[in-house]
Amino acid sequence: MYIVIFIALLLALYVLQRKGMKFNGLVLIALVVGVVLGALARFSLVGESEAMADLSSAFHLIGAGYIDLLKMLVIPLVFTSLVSALLSLSDKGAANFRASAIRFVAMLLILTGISAGIGMLVGKVFNLGAGLVIPGVDLQPSHHYTGVVDTILGMLPTNPIAAMASGNAAALALFSIFIGAAALVVKKSKVADVKPFESFIQSAFEISKQLARFVVALTPYGVLALIANVASATGASSLLSVLSYLVAIYVAMAIVFALHLVILATQGVSPAYYLKNAYKALLVAFTTRSSFGTLPVTEETLRQKFKVHPDLATFAPTIGSSIGFNACAGVFPAMLVVMAMTIMHQPITWQIIMMVMFINAIASLGISGIPGTASIAAAVTLSTLGLPYAIIAIVQGVDPIVDMGRTATNVNGVMATALTVDKYLEKEESNSVAEVQAV
Template sequence: MDSTWLDNNVVAAIQTNWLSIVLGLVVILALHFLARKRIGFGTRVLIALGLGLVAGVVLNAAEANYDAIQLIGSIYVNLIRMVVIPLVFVLVINSIISITDTGYLKKIGGKTIGWFLLTTGIAAVIGLLTALALNPGAGIDAQTPEDFQAREVPTLFQVILDQVPNNPISDAANGKVVPILIFALFIAIATVKLGEKKPETVQPFKAFIQSATEIMHQVIKFVLRFTPYGVFALIAVMAARYGLETLEPLARLIGVSYAALIIHFVLIFGGLVLLVAKVNPIKFFKKAYPTIAVAFTTRSSYATLPVNLEVITKRLRVSPRVASFVAPLGATMNFNGCGGIWPAIVAVFVADIFGINLSFADYILIVLVSAISSIGVAGVPGPASISTTVVLTALGLPLEGIAIVASVEALIDMGRTAVNATGTTVTSLLVANSEGEFDREAFDRDVEDELELNPA
């Protein structure tokens, strides 16, 4: 390689990114200092979020390049993706082989999916009512971007076929979580069945899986220590990329979306925690904060899975076997925000800006299709986009509406993902409480259940 070319590129990168490099280094050193002082993980994530917002506003105002900071966020996301596939594989197997009663497995599976469907249906109702009350399309002139291309909605049969494992190695390499989850289920159930007849045959495999689970937990701790730095970078890039001129035309849609998300978050999640699990919702949300913060900043339920497992078991005191079953499943098919609230709001928004009147029957269809499609698109890339396309198609609304909201969808997706991940956390608590797998005394202790994610 020509060293002159390399030197010139290094100099050019520094010249165009000097402001983001300086800001990045200052914040990284500050966050590392806080970690060395044993400041709590959740507190550091919150500080990182605020610093990222400030840095992003500065970069946007200066019209500066933010590639250096974006690199930090990309590295963090890649590290999270690195652990997701092996984590799901060993957790699902470990959780099932620890359950000797297959009836129990069916019971918690039914409860988990039932709560997912119920809360997503309620989310769709809240999204619909909020949109009807606040009219997110007010003042918007429906103009379709010239380069818009509607996403093709896969058929039901294609969705089902895509989730069936074909080549587990290829599926893992392509980041397909659902086929890996199903493959793990086959192995786990086969292990349980064979163990009933020949326990000595499966004992070495059980020991291997248990050991692999412990090792993966340690790997997760290593990776999650980078979370505050990743949160800072992801928020900074988001703030730097979108200026006020981008947000102004659709500010009302952003406000209506977050209003619906907050209502669902506080009233539904808080109500279920209080009335069903008999737990103080304020204490619950405080303990669940790391999950909320990571989901909000990464915009990925899969990326949030490792920290959510830590939160559910270490802070909420849910048994590992329930957490290991519910959390991976939730990251795959629990879309309260993306599959419930968002499609309902977009449907009302599109109907309004195109001057189309919706009937009461259409409202019922929005709720039903939203809830069902949220499960049906499990594992499909961009579930919010697909769910919204399904709902608009079912109502006969113009798909061009999806292009109109595309410019602000990333900002709204932060809140949607936080609601998705928190919904999985709530479901874990509800299922564990109903099965006697929730340590209420440990949860209620007045101690700080801080995640051990400070540098050693």
């Protein structure tokens, strides 16, 4: 009976989707319905092990299928997005202010790594994943952590094809960065030679993004199946775990936000002054949940409110919409790592935390413009550590709520970094003038 109800609910979601219901609403409905269906099955099928096994198999078919499609996206998206992002740098005016650009990018990536560390620590304090199980998923890591040195060596792309075949997304990311950097250098002197390659990469990136849209559209069905399977195995504790995650990730993002303010304060920018002038961009980011959509407001804020150098005010929001992502690529994947490792009863050591910080900074390169940006970044981290992807889908039901805070945190990181770099350059210029006058 429950299998028939499950199929009927999937069809109902399809009908609602065809009628134009908003994606976020569909996912939220799938979450609630999945919890109810799983909980009812858990209590009404007590002692009926065969019926429960059949129902779990039905849940697993749809849920695991969705997870496998998510895995499919990682390789084409990581490669094409990274190479495309690096090739586009020559079109964004970075050559005119190389020092500013390098400082901005370096600081944004470092902040993303630090944000990941904050996410890990907060997730550990909240004990995320405790009492949660993922039925039907192999909870043994696909490979074991063997130390920082061996892990870094394992990330080096000695064989890019093997890295793709084994799902080593971090090694593929590094290979993509090397290819993109080499192509960028050649492009500066031999534009015609690189043009066919650049066109191919851009076309492949657009096709990969469209493929991602197809898979992301299946999220409501995957969430329904996965959360129903979890609820049927754990009951109310599954919902409590999701709510605990929701509170924990906002706490972590608040700490990252506060860190931005502290950094600005070290450059003589008071938090009150900053918030008074930045609130509009942050509000737009929070409500639209789009770094790209907020880009004009971010640029206007930097240029007119904070009087940041015009070149940097244009460059920072643009490139900051392609890399960095303190929350999407920093906090979010780190929290999923904590949840997965807790479920698998794996120890969360300082070495693991440092490794996640490094991996997340790398994974944040060039993933914007991709549907499900945060999920793709998380997939890179999870695959590198050999952790199950299924944990991503478990929290998808509350992702719209989380994404509002994530986007605002991302945009705040971009503005704080741009303003810090600008203040630093102002001090350098003042010191240079003072030295000249002294001579």
